[in-house]
Amino acid sequence: MIKYQEIANDIRKNILAGQYLSGVQLPLEKEMCAQYNVSRITIKKAVDELVKLGLVIKRRGAGTFVKSIDDEDAKDLSMARQFTGFTETNKGKTLRTEIIKFDVVHPDKEIAAKLQIATDDFVYDIIRVRFADGMPIVIEYTKMPINLIPGIKKDVLLKSIYFYIQHQLKLKIQSAHRSIRAISPNALEIEHLKVRDSFPLLEVEQIAFLDDGRAFEYSISHHRSDQIVFKSVSIRQ
Incomplete structure (x- = not known):
């Protein structure tokens, strides 16, 4: 498996496990570079993969955030x-x-x-x-x-x-x-x-x-x- 896909899968598991809650900002690119010992390009590809999966959203000038579900009924649906x-x-x-x-x-x-x-x-x-x-x-x-x-x-x-x-x-x-x-x-x-x-x-x-x-x-x-x-x-x- 390509490195950025491994990183995307790891972050995805953390989101599903509740380590990153809805609405929470993911670590900054430089922090994830240090955590996974990879370049910014690799982290960017990993985050783009999570965006395609609908798990996170990028906000210009603010960072990357786990998507939030606001509907009360939806909150009970994992x-x-x-x-x-x-x-x-x-x-x-x-x-x-x-x-x-x-x-x-x-x-x-x-x-x-x-x-x-x-x-x-x-x-x-x-x-x-x-x-x-x-x-x-x-x-x-x-x-x-x-x-x-x-x-x-x-x-x-x-x-x-x-x-x-x-x-x-x-x-x-x-x-x-x-x-x-x-x-x-x-x-x-x-x-x-x-x-x-x-x-x-x-x-x-x-x-x-x-x-x-x-x-x-x-x-x-x-x-x-x-x-x-x-x-x-x-x-x-």
């Missing part, structure tokens, strides 16, 4: 509580999974950067359709590093990858950074989600992290817009 998978969010329904693709590949540069791995590492390349009560709800395009999440087989994909990660591998899923946008379906999604080409889908692009700061999943999920509701917490910048 990042871990907000992060759930398909199986957890559809409890009580009859669930089914159809595997469209399950390969092992090298990631391209963009995926490798998002997962903080090298392009000569290996990742699972997974496409799944998830059903609830017989209705196709979402098609998921997932990449996961094999060295971090070993042993995934088809029986895992047919159930819950997150259950496998937490209960079989004994890893703790901590948080996810998401982007949501509206899109039109492609031919694969028209076929498997049973929609027309004019039917809007909601795309959720996600990078998910373990509690030690390592990115274990990059995924793009395309949801039927008539079967899903997303709730969010707004953060004042």
